[in-house]
Amino acid sequence: MNFFWIINGKRMKQYLIILIASFFAALIAFVESKNLEVFKTKDGEPRAIYQGEEKGKKIALTFDVSWGEKRIHEILDLLERENINDTTFFISGEWAERHPDIVEKIVKNGHEIGSLGYRYKSYTELEDAQIRKDITRAQQVIEALTGKPTRLLRPPNGAFNKTVLEIAEKLNHTIVQWSIDPNDWKNPGADQITETVISEANGGDIVLLHASDSVKQTKDALKDILDQLRSDHYTFSTVGELIANTDTKRKEIK
Structure with a gap:
């Protein structure tokens, strides 16, 4: 026993x-x-950025827009009233073609423009040639409107893999993700959007927000976000400025 x-x-x-x-x-x-949005490959290979260096208290507000014109005007007007002219707008090429006046307004107000591709279709569902065509077409459209080539790319829906990373690098684009996502596209309430951003904020963060017409509460949350971040001594930066010559964060992808 x-x-x-x-x-x-x-x-x-x-x-x-x-x-x-x-x-x-x-x-x-x-x-x-x-944390699927956080990627890198082996040293020397393409990478995707999701956060800048934590030193200091700089933070990057980013706005994705692929359709509509009402919300983005509201957001741009609010940023102008608040003397904020260093955020980054990721726009789709197809949307830019329909709204050249808004693209001009973004640039005139001092904001940075990144690419969401042309048709806003997930790159992980496309063939390699289709991905290259979409990135290139978006760049051609945006450069024709702004006079500057795009260098930052946020893949549609944030979806990418090693193949997308390699194609983007060959086309001189850096994939940019985010470290804070308040899910404002779900319209969870302005207070909830604000609370998520403020409670998670750290130096070097990249905040994902949206400016398409379906996102109804971001503008209402934005004023409080700006006020609270400034009261906590944060300053605002474009993504390009935030990640330039800094130790950015990423995660290995095989």
């Missing part, structure tokens, strides 16, 4: 070790799944 319990005790210990190992493996997988 004692021998039986010794054998079972050993087995129970083995099962417990396996269970603990499985738990931590699942925990790691869960954490990584929540």
Whole structure:
């Protein structure tokens, strides 16, 4: 009988070790799944940026826009009233063609422009040639309107892989993700959007916001976000300025 319990005790210990190992493996997988926007490849290979250097208290507000014109005018007007002229707008080429006057307003107000591609279709669903064509076409459209080539690319829906990274680099684009996402596109309430940004803010952060017409609460949250960040002594920066010559954060992708 004692021998039986010794054998079972050993087995129970083995099962417990396996269970603990499985738990931590699942925990790691869960954490990584929540940070799919953070990527790099091996040293010297293409990378995607999600956060700038933490030194100082600079933060980059970014706005994605791919359709509509009402919300972006409201946001641009608010930023102008608040004397903020160093945010980054990621725009789709197709939208830019329809709204050249707004593109002009973005540039005139001093903001940086990045690319969302041309048609806003997930690159992970496209063939290599289609990805190259979409990035190139968007760059041609935006450069024709602004006089400057795009260098920053936020893939549609934030979806990319190593192939997209390599294609983007060959086309002289750096993929930019984000470190704070208040999910403003879900319209969770202006207070919730503000709370998420303020509670998570750190130096070097890149904040994902939207300026398409379906996003109805970002403008209402933006004033409080600006006020609270400034009261906490943050200053605002374009993505280009934030990541220039700094130690940016990324995560390995194979």
